[in-house]
Amino acid sequence: MKIGNIKIDGYLFLAPMADVTNPAFRMLCKKHGASLTYSEMISADAVIHGNIRTADRGLSSEEEKPFAIQLFGNSAATIANASVIIEERYSPDIIDLNFGCPANVLVKDGSGSALLYFPEKIREIVSTVCKKVEVPVTAKIRVLHDMKKILDIARTIEEAGASAITVHGRTQAQQYAGKAEHEYARKIKNELSIPVIANGDIFDGCSAKHVIEYTGCDALMVGRASMGNPHVFREISHFLRTGEQLPTNECTQRLEDFKEYVRLLELYGLEEYVDIRMHAQWFTRGIKGGRHVRQGISGTREIKTIVQLMESLCAQSPDMATNNDFHGN
Ligand SMILES: Cc1cc2nc3c(=O)[nH]c(=O)nc-3n(C[C@H](O)[C@H](O)[C@H](O)COP(=O)(O)O)c2cc1C
Incomplete structure (x- = not known):
């Protein structure tokens, strides 16, 4: 178009x-x-x-x-x-x-x-x-x-x-x-x-x-x-x-996307403009056990720690729940 x-x-x-x-x-x-x-x-x-x-x-x-x-x-x-x-x-x-x-x-x-x-x-x-x-x-x-x-x-x-x-x-x-x-x-x-x-x-x-x-x-x-x-x-x-759903390991996908997001933020020099904790929390929504990890995320500013928390979530819960969390925004 x-x-x-x-x-x-x-x-x-x-x-x-x-x-x-x-x-x-x-x-x-x-x-x-x-x-x-x-x-x-x-x-x-x-x-x-x-x-x-x-x-x-x-x-x-x-x-x-x-x-x-x-x-x-x-x-x-x-x-x-x-x-x-x-x-x-x-x-x-x-x-x-x-x-x-x-x-x-x-x-x-x-x-x-x-x-x-x-x-x-x-x-x-x-x-x-x-x-x-x-x-x-x-x-x-x-x-x-x-x-x-x-x-x-x-x-x-x-x-x-x-x-x-x-x-x-x-x-x-x-x-x-x-x-x-x-x-x-x-x-x-x-x-x-x-x-x-x-x-x-x-x-x-x-x-x-x-x-x-x-x-x-x-x-x-x-x-x-x-x-x-x-x-x-x-x-x-x-x-x-x-007409079919794309098979995806969503937890791994979210983690990869978050890491890429951090890389791009650094590339564009935008780290200081972005509330990374808030963004990281969005990346864990809909994941089983995500609430627990979100609590951990809210207590740190360290990107490395946030990534580790997300990695531990993926290790425990490779499958995703629904995306319904997004609908309440
Ligand atoms: C966090 C947030 C920020 C938004 N900021 C803008 C904005 O800057 N300009 C705009 O036109 N709409 C803004 N919107 C509205 C969205 O562009 C969109 O119209 C709205 O979310 C409905 O689409 P969705 O149901 O796909 O979310 C914002 C929405 C959200 C949730």
Whole structure:
């Protein structure tokens, strides 16, 4: 598929996730078959004010391409100026605009999902950014209870020049509760000519198959299921290709992925930005006996000790329980 002029091999994307999708984690997901990755959301204001520490989290490497950097903000001029800086400095293939984050700190500021109540502001932001940058601009939205309003917003985003739209089928008020409603993505796909990406509650091959068939969307975006389990991309694509589960020794796989993650964090110099204990805990979720190991992990900052704890878990429990722990996020 193509987003603007960017060719993308495959249709399984890694969602933007704050404190999760740093370049090291994105690379790991790429290795497991994510075809497009998104940075965590970056504040346009921070970019403009030279807050390089924040902006550097969007830093990336040639080998990750194609990747998107996501920006949030409440002013068209600021987001557009930040987009120019981001484009020049980090050469992303795509700039994605956040119209979906429900976090209070953004909503109070008129950013993220707050913008869904101001469609003309969305139009202004998308068209201003599109005029300023060379790369394709995309948008990620949540939904409103009112289907007509959300269809109007999707059309506005397309008219304003966006090259694709991602639809997370939850409202701002839902946060992460309840189920993602994919009827919205299905209707938006029917209405728009640009690619539509469905997002929400895609945790495995079965849910991925259901969402792609039901919505007819061009791509799927996976978020929480990848936290601590980047291998999920391989599992999903295997299922979509063959209709069968990929046989995996998940405990060993998680351990290998965690070690590779640590290597990549060091390679990109990101150790100090990442709460490694929190990430290590995600890598042990769903593993029998994982709770005990998570207690051990929370008591140390030493990566070596964390790896040893995970190794001991694998030695005791080579089989995995279900992945259900992820669903409660
Ligand atoms: C920890 C976390 C951080 C997130 N950060 C962002 C973000 O920076 N930008 C964004 O557009 N969505 C963000 N999201 C929302 C996800 O991109 C995605 O829309 C949502 O998790 C639903 O997909 P899932 O059911 O596959 O997790 C975040 C979600 C989580 C769990």
